[in-house]
Amino acid sequence: xxxxxxxxxxxxxxxxxxxxxxxxxxxxxxxxxxxxxxxxxxxxxxxxxxxxxxxxxxxxxxxxxxxxxxxxxxxxxxxxxxxxxxxxxxxxxxxxxxxxxxxxxxxxxxxxxxxxxxxxxxxxxxxxxxxxxxxxxxxxxxxxxxxxxxxxxxxxxxxxxxxxxxxxxxxxxxxxxxxxxxxxxxxxxxxxxxxxxxxxxxxxxxxxxxxxxxxxxxxxxxxxxxxxxxxxxxxxxxxxxxxxxxxxxxxxxxxxxxxxxxxxxxxxxxxxxxxxxxxxxxxxxxxxxxxxxxxxxxxxxxxxxxxxxxxxx
Numbered sequence: 001x002x003x004x005x006x007x008x009x010x011x012x013x014x015x016x017x018x019x020x021x022x023x024x025x026x027x028x029x030x031x032x033x034x035x036x037x038x039x040x041x042x043x044x045x046x047x048x049x050x051x052x053x054x055x056x057x058x059x060x061x062x063x064x065x066x067x068x069x070x071x072x073x074x075x076x077x078x079x080x081x082x083x084x085x086x087x088x089x090x091x092x093x094x095x096x097x098x099x100x101x102x103x104x105x106x107x108x109x110x111x112x113x114x115x116x117x118x119x120x121x122x123x124x125x126x127x128x129x130x131x132x133x134x135x136x137x138x139x140x141x142x143x144x145x146x147x148x149x150x151x152x153x154x155x156x157x158x159x160x161x162x163x164x165x166x167x168x169x170x171x172x173x174x175x176x177x178x179x180x181x182x183x184x185x186x187x188x189x190x191x192x193x194x195x196x197x198x199x200x201x202x203x204x205x206x207x208x209x210x211x212x213x214x215x216x217x218x219x220x221x222x223x224x225x226x227x228x229x230x231x232x233x234x235x236x237x238x239x240x241x242x243x244x245x246x247x248x249x250x251x252x253x254x255x256x257x258x259x260x261x262x263x264x265x266x267x268x269x270x271x272x273x274x275x276x277x278x279x280x281x282x283x284x285x286x287x288x289x290x291x292x293x294x295x296x297x298x299x300x301x302x303x304x305x306x307x308x309x310x311x312x313x
Contacts, residue, residue, distance in 0.1 A: 081137020
């Protein structure tokens with residue numbers, strides 16, 4: 001007889017409103033204009049999403065010089081530097097910006113601090129992440145990037161009295177608390193966003209992952225290896241003292257992980273499709289008698305409108 005296994009699904013998990021909007025932009029563009037539609041960088045960090053859109057006629061490229069003149073173009077959900085948009089305009093590429101509105105809000109806040117108040121910007125985030133690169137390239141004069149409280153001690157700024165900070169949206173309140181505290185200690189006059197400016201999806205998914213870890217012997221996180229928010233969900237479970245694995249899909253699951261496990265938690269990064277969760281549950285059912293429940297977590301009703309050019313598509 002199969003062993004009994006209690007499976008707890010995180011709530012919320014998977015797609016956030018920004019990811020849903022970005023994917024819909026590519027799909028609606030294909031419906032309205034026909035294939036191919038070129039997408040600069042992965043629309044979101046999940047290979048299943050990318051492969052499904054590629055099958056419909058999307059072509060993913062690293063840079064604009066790989067896109068033919070006149071081809072329909074989409075910018076990814078992570079945002080792009082102003083120079084990328086300027087290049088697209090100079091080439092008269094018909095483009096649609098799928099940047100998450102919460103990322104765009106960070107861009108606006110950073111520019112406002114510089115252009116209206118003359119402040120120097122410190123960006124809390126991970127060097128090399130597409131969102132960070134896009135944000136850097138949207139703020140006049142660039143930014144200082146800090147990823148740890150230790151980085152704050154090494155900062156060299158023009159005027160300690162004229163500073164502001166913004167954050168990468170895939171970081172949560174918990175991720176940034178120590179860094180912000182270090183900034184405020186060193187630069188008491190620094191200006192920054194309030195808690196209501198933190199990405200709701202990141203915070204909600206991390207809170208749910210922490211709840212899972214408290215109740216489970218093992219936590220499985222479905223998400224891409226290059227997904228910042230998915231990696232953080234795994235880290236949170238691990239930091240809570242619970243074994244955790246980040247997997248792309250059911251094919252990466254190892255039945256040996258179930259030894260000694262009575263309660264298993266499943267969550268998914270903000271760019272992971274829900275059907276991957278269902279497939280993993282089906283896979284677990286091949287090895288155990290399942291009792292599946294869902295956390296009583298935050299319910300999300302956020303929705304971002306499509307660009308006007310696609311609303312009738």
